Amino acid sequence: MTTIPFFPPDLFEGDRKVMLDLIREIGTAPEQKFILGEHTRAFERMLREATGAADVVACGSGTSALGLVLRAMEIGPGDEVVVPAFGCAPLASAVLEVGAQPVFADVDRHAMVLDPEDAAARITHRTKAILPAHMFSIMADMPRFAELAAERGLRLLEDSAVAQGAVLRDTPAGLWGEAGVYSFVQVKSFGMPGEGGAVVTRDAELGRRVRVLRNHGQNGQRFVHEVVGTNSRFDEIQAAFQTYRFAGFAERLERRARIAERYTDRLAGLPGVLPPPPGREGRCYYVYCLQAERRDELRDFLAARGIGSHVYYPKPLPQQSAFEPHAPADDEWPNAQHAADRILALPIYPHLSDGEVEFIADAVREHCEVADVH
Numbered sequence: 001m002t003t004i005p006f007f008p009p010d011l012f013e014g015d016r017k018v019m020l021d022l023i024r025e026i027g028t029a030p031e032q033k034f035i036l037g038e039h040t041r042a043f044e045r046m047l048r049e050a051t052g053a054a055d056v057v058a059c060g061s062g063t064s065a066l067g068l069v070l071r072a073m074e075i076g077p078g079d080e081v082v083v084p085a086f087g088c089a090p091l092a093s094a095v096l097e098v099g100a101q102p103v104f105a106d107v108d109r110h111a112m113v114l115d116p117e118d119a120a121a122r123i124t125h126r127t128k129a130i131l132p133a134h135m136f137s138i139m140a141d142m143p144r145f146a147e148l149a150a151e152r153g154l155r156l157l158e159d160s161a162v163a164q165g166a167v168l169r170d171t172p173a174g175l176w177g178e179a180g181v182y183s184f185v186q187v188k189s190f191g192m193p194g195e196g197g198a199v200v201t202r203d204a205e206l207g208r209r210v211r212v213l214r215n216h217g218q219n220g221q222r223f224v225h226e227v228v229g230t231n232s233r234f235d236e237i238q239a240a241f242q243t244y245r246f247a248g249f250a251e252r253l254e255r256r257a258r259i260a261e262r263y264t265d266r267l268a269g270l271p272g273v274l275p276p277p278p279g280r281e282g283r284c285y286y287v288y289c290l291q292a293e294r295r296d297e298l299r300d301f302l303a304a305r306g307i308g309s310h311v312y313y314p315k316p317l318p319q320q321s322a323f324e325p326h327a328p329a330d331d332e333w334p335n336a337q338h339a340a341d342r343i344l345a346l347p348i349y350p351h352l353s354d355g356e357v358e359f360i361a362d363a364v365r366e367h368c369e370v371a372d373v374h
């Protein structure tokens with residue numbers, strides 16, 4: 001039977017020799033430097049030049065990048081941060097970890113990213129920041145959030161963890177806010193075989209503070225601690241590997257966008273499924289998420305044909321037991337619930353063949369046509 005996994009085990013197969021050589025080279029180098037060395041500096045410099053940021057600070061994960069920015073912005077107890085009600089856990093947990101309160105706002109029904117009007121309605125005198133996230137394949141409405149932050153005197157932090165490489169009105173994802181973040185977990189647009197992230201910012205002073213915080217509060221001088229920091233450092237082998245792989249990033253993104261376009265062409269107008277809004281502006285096809293009326297049946301139907309799919313995310317954040325105590329019990333996020341009940345991600349990694357893309361689209365079409373008859 002055909003098998004098209006959602007998480008392909010051969011994602012880095014083409015670069016295996018490079019990785020093995022780097023392990024030996026860095027592992028046996030006389031300086032024995034495995035974190036925050038010359039490779040991390042080169043990687044940061046490369047991303048800074050590619051984005052036009054004032055600073056890029058590589059760190060332990062996308063989650064810790066969010067936490068470092070919140071701390072560098074001095075957001076803490078008594079402060080509120082408006083976050084999307086539908087998305088990944090760190091949107092809420094990073095805010096709670098600094099002692100601030102996440103305030104959940106609903107998402108747009110189709111795009112499934114933070115709805116600016118609902119976010120605006122939830123701003124109070126305690127609100128310090130807005131934290132929109134680019135989710136699935138679509139950037140949040142950053143021009144509107146930038147306006148809103150300016151009008152209301154709020155800080156704007158951009159969760160661009162999954163959107164590296166996306167551009168909206170000529171501004172790269174990550175640079176709309178005072179700071180953005182990237183995640184390099186393998187499934188992300190610029191994923192790698194391991195854990196890592198980065199803070200990207202237009203504000204050099206904010207970057208400096210993040211740099212100090214990520215390495216135990218040290219400001220370049222070992223064992224001199226300027227502030228209470230944490231360990232969120234970047235791996236030298238991964239930095240060298242990512243620097244090498246950056247040359248193919250634009251091409252891989254383009255392949256993802258073409259696969260997305262093909263899915264949308266084949267699936268638009270079908271009964272019972274809604275493809276994401278089409279287009280290239282502000283898009284980064286980290287995943288390709290449909291909304292399907294009979295989502296679980298579709299997932300099983302695809303699985304029976306050997307096609308892996310994935311539910312990002314089965315519940316809105318305020319309905320998760322971790323975050324329920326931090327959300328008003330009588331509140332509702334109808335679009336977040338609508339999305340959680342319907343969302344299904346199809347495989348979209350760059351080395352999917354055209355034949356595999358057609359096979360997946362055929363299977364979705366077949367399910368919708370059969371389901372429509374019954």
Ligand SMILES: Cc1ncc(COP(=O)(O)O)c(C=O)c1O
Nearest residue numbers: 061062063088090133161183185
């Ligand atoms: C939107 C978003 N923000 C933040 C993160 C956290 O990134 P990481 O897994 O590198 O901690 C993720 C990853 O799941 C994400 O999807």
